[in-house]
Amino acid sequence: MHFELAFVLLFSIATAVAIAARYFKFPYTVALVLAGLGLGMVHVFEPPHLTKELLFAIILPGLLFEAAFHVEFRKFWKNKLAITSLAIPGVVASMGLTALLLSPAMRGMNFLEGFGLIHAMVFASLIVSTDPIAVVGLFKALGAPKRLAILVEGESLLNDGTAVVLFMLVLSVANGERFTVGGATLDFLRIAGMGMVIGAAVGFAVAQVIQRVDDAMVEITLTVIAAYGSFVVAEHFHYSGVIATVVAGMLCGNWAARLGMSPTTRVAVESFWEYLAFALNSVVFLLIGLEVQLTSLLASWQPILLAYAAVMVGRAVVVYGVSGLLRLTSERLPWSWSAVLTWSGLRGAVSMVLVLGLPADFAHREMLVNMTFGVVVLSIIFQGLTIAPVLKKLGITGIKDVYQEQYELARGRLGAIHAALAALEAMRRSREIPVDVLEPMERDYQQKATAVEQELTALKQQSTRFHEEEHQEAARRVLIVEKDALFDAYQKGTLNKDVFEHLCAELDERIAKTKDAEAHVPLEDAHATPEAVAS
């Protein structure tokens, strides 16, 4: 019963926080951490601890699966170079840099006797990976450009694989084992690769069943099995559960859901995962706040700030470096995005669980715990509260003018009204509620729909941009068809090589322009910095 009581209390607190956060327009995850910190100080109840079991057995697979389920593979694949270079060599470089900065600084400030490079490396390896839970939760609420969101989410979904291997290696070195670059690389390839294989196998098997069944309840259960089954099987064999669940989630979302589910089932599956993710998110951010002893963090504020600075510098250098290298490829990013990528690298529950898993007699364990908790709390609260203004300042979400906002509001409302009408229609069909009760409601919604449609028409007349936006995607497709036709003609010999190449270059330029518009790069920026146009 204690578990149940704690769970009811956590849910009640989360509900109160959600209502308050919405009322005061405050980010929900930040509000949850703050509420957790406050509740931890007054000791009103004994909350469940953020244990490895709770995080790994219940919270992480569910949240990772849900995030991966909604990642569009097509867009993910288009950014594969950027994502993998941030998630694999980027994480290694960032960890090394953080450790190299932190170790002499700690010695120089004389905070702690005997805090050497190896302790700095333990800290850096467990804090280096951005937390998918924190990052995805943040980005969903931001309304950032889709490509930027894909980059940030994709990186955070994949870099845990790298980080966990790094952490294990550093720990084994700290315990006196020999380290070789070859061995480490092999370990990484084995753990990540087998995670991918297991995730793909589970995802494939589940997708096969989903395609043969048409029953929403069974298909929801199958996605639950894919999420937790892939994680638990991979972890059981000491491969990366994180990567397995992400791969299974992407397979289910991009393949099984699109081909194997009827529309009704897809809606049921998505609304189930939407709620599960909301509930798990609410619990994990409250528990992060509750786990932290604010007094002991305040007591070691100097090393925490130092650690935070080292972590941020490490990330910034790597992100700008990777961005620089990407300019040599087709996946170049606007410079302004590097700032966002740096600033959105939140740390979270995974780091906290890793540091709590250190042996009790590990040297400087208490300091490492304080530094980790401090950096996690700082990154969630400080970066979480400032990322929206940063995006605005950089002009990345700044293109929305008043009309744009009205237009999107109206479109959102229209969608909601149509959902309401569909629900009324369903009730009418199921005869759950008498028609004479339903009819006035339906009339009411119909009137609302007409009003909103008129508003949309008026807005379209006031600005041509919405119209343009709606044609953007269509235009891109037409251009690709054109290119395909050119290629076809060239293959058949109707076009000679020179003409073909010239026409292709022309087309590519036009395609790049539509791509650019799709990525929501601000138009002012595009004129000012030519590389944004050519990207």
Place this chain on the structure above:
Amino acid sequence: MHFELAFVLLFSIATAVAIAARYFKFPYTVALVLAGLGLGMVHVFEPPHLTKELLFAIILPGLLFEAAFHVEFRKFWKNKLAITSLAIPGVVASMGLTALLLSPAMRGMNFLEGFGLIHAMVFASLIVSTDPIAVVGLFKALGAPKRLAILVEGESLLNDGTAVVLFMLVLSVANGERFTVGGATLDFLRIAGMGMVIGAAVGFAVAQVIQRVDDAMVEITLTVIAAYGSFVVAEHFHYSGVIATVVAGMLCGNWAARLGMSPTTRVAVESFWEYLAFALNSVVFLLIGLEVQLTSLLASWQPILLAYAAVMVGRAVVVYGVSGLLRLTSERLPWSWSAVLTWSGLRGAVSMVLVLGLPADFAHREMLVNMTFGVVVLSIIFQGLTIAPVLKKLGITGIKDVYQEQYELARGRLGAIHAALAALEAMRRSREIPVDVLEPMERDYQQKATAVEQELTALKQQSTRFHEEEHQEAARRVLIVEKDALFDAYQKGTLNKDVFEHLCAELDERIAKTKDAEAHVPLEDAHATPEAVAS
């Protein structure tokens, strides 16, 4: 990780069972119990046990709340006499009768040295209440008349309160404490009454918040809090958690959901609970099967059959007795329903958990466990498999002719098609999927919709019954308006008392007829047995 692995395995087995059950048209809950029995024999994995914590902290509140959420309070209230007399005095009488039959029979057959009346009473008190989980699961799939379903579900939702108090009283007498009827009555009133108060308080508080918030995620969380919060608070103070959750569920379903939720939110809340109930049901019936050792049941097949007979006779006598008494009231039931009420009284996980909770040194504990498990498994499998034929045989679901079935199928299909079209529309709006992918799908569904609508028109021309059915409810409402007008005229003095009473009697007869048709009492029966018409 063990918990997680077991949970993934249970879900995988349940999915396989669900797919097979649907393919072979076999009742799902019965198939789960059989699968559990089979798996328990081959010992392939160590399943989680059906503990009191698991059942009371997780499974029971969720399933009770979901069932109560969908009970229409109006219909429940109309049958309050029948439901409460079955659930309170009925349970006491049925328990006494079962014990009085069982005790001399066990002695007569010489199965067990020293199995006396008090042991028979312990058994009877823990087995007497019908299990809401088993019963509601069964009735949902049956498509029985609505009023009969309300009776069966209402009784099973309420009688656990009585049974748990009886069980505690009998146990205390078995331990040598003194028993008084007055004390027992007071205990019952306190435990059930305070359960109602706590459920009402939690349900009221949650409903207040639901009315002030418009956010599907938060409102789903609030219903979860109502379900588990009411249960855990009531149990914490040693009142009836079952009754608290049922009251909270009825308040949320009949009041909060209808007044405080937007249609979209209501759909989200209902689909969340639909899935939660499916998942919990799948787990509990599998665990029932897994908990039972088939070999030890077979070894004591004679006392189990004896116990089963005593339980069934006890229930039959009480149900027919209550039905007889109800004939003196406005809530009279057709005699054929008594057979269904008797036969649908399945026993389930609650009895199993109660018997497992007996102290290890309790006299004849092993025999009591075997008898309980045996009766539970027999009732789920034997009654579960035969209830549909029994209903058909009694002509209770037999009124559906071929046209009726085709008509309902077509209406169901049309509903599904419209849901699909709405989902496609939503995807088009959210631009999740390109329009050129959606359009052929939409055309396909539109064609299907037209075909089904034509089929419906054709069916309506072939039989006038559907048209009549659709007018039944409307007619009833018009009659009530007429009665209201009569009453008004009488109050104003336009009608004298004699004329008013005559007209009222006429109207009441017509209202009763439409009510009757609403309750789906077979028309043949109605002509044969005048009481069905007058009921």
